[in-house]
Amino acid sequence: MKKLILTSLVVVGLFTACSDKKEEVKQEATKTQATHETKMQEHKEAMKTQTKEVAAKVETKKEEIKTEVKKAVEKVETKVVQHKEEMKTEAKEVMAKVQTKANTAKEELSGKKLFATCAGCHGLNGEKKALGQSAVIQGWDVAKLEKALHGYKDGSYGGAMKGVMKGQAARLDDAKITAIAKYISSL
């Protein structure tokens, strides 16, 4: 009987020890899991922070690029405006030159100016008989004057002193003859 009791005690003892070990292993497992979870959480947080940082960097870069593009566009615009101004100035200069040339041409063709060489013989208003010989040309119409001047040029018109007028008319081209005829007819 004593032996049986002893054996029972040993069995109970062993059982208790085994149970303790089980509890220990369980606790250990729980601990490991908790640690793992904490680490995962930390990792997640770190990833989040990193993602945020990268996003912020991308945003900054975007702004920089925007500013750069703006600057470039502004530069191009300034150049275009400058170029436009230059073209305007150049066009103005060319126009002024053309105008000057046109004015000179006009003046050359001005009947009044051309008539200055004739006035010595024909009078300032064409009221004289040139060298006491010609008709008074004041008031002649354009066609009559043109016919006379072309005629002196090619020898088909004139009186005794047509030689004098041939030299005068020879210097006049068609346009000048028209201009001078118009002027004389207006006197």
Ligand code: HEC
């Ligand atoms: C040196 C003097 C002199 C000058 C300068 C002169 N003429 Fe005459 N002109 C004459 C004489 C002289 C006649 C007459 C010629 C003739 O016998 O046909 C004449 C005739 C004319 C006639 C025709 C008149 C007619 O009797 O049928 C016309 C038109 C005329 N001249 C226009 C001009 C014009 C235009 C100029 C200037 C470009 C000019 N003359 C310059 C001397 C001159």
